[in-house]
Amino acid sequence: MLLAADHRPVEPQHFALLRALALKHGAQVLVTHIAMDAPTTERARLKKQYHAALKDIDLDLLEGYGHDVADGLVRTARSKKADVIAILHRQLGFFERLFNPSVAKELALESDLPLLVLQDRPSGASKPPRSTG
DSSP states (O other), rough: OOEEEOSHHHHHHGGHHHHHHHHHHOOEEEEEESSSSSSSSSSHHHHHHHHHTTTTOOOEEEEEOSSSHHHHHHHHHHTTSSOOEEEEEEEOOOOHHHOOOOOHHHHHHHOOEEEEEEESSSOOOOOOOOOOO
16 A cells, blocks of 8 residues: 655545455555655654554655656556555645645546545544635
8 A cells, every 4th residue: 555645744544445445454554755855854754753653564665856746656556566456635725726726636537447536634623614705
């Protein structure tokens, strides 16, 4: 299983379904970040954060480079023989959505691998109110 990582904070409840699937099937989770240019200096923080969120799961951190994040994730998933790509869909504001295209949407259109889209709010939480004006 390949999990797309964006270096933003994560919570264990974000990955409850992914964790349950990985435990049930004895799957390794490849936490993967596609950087636009330089390697990250946050590897230790990310490793600690994802180990806490995916407790008892065999995981590895990978980093790739490229200007097309979705394509980089698909190529990495294929090269590592991942059976599924998982991504945490973040609730973004208007301007963030405007300047940051949805990687989940790109993956849904480009990948022939199954896509597991996780939500950034706990299940049962209400949706944020929509502005009518």
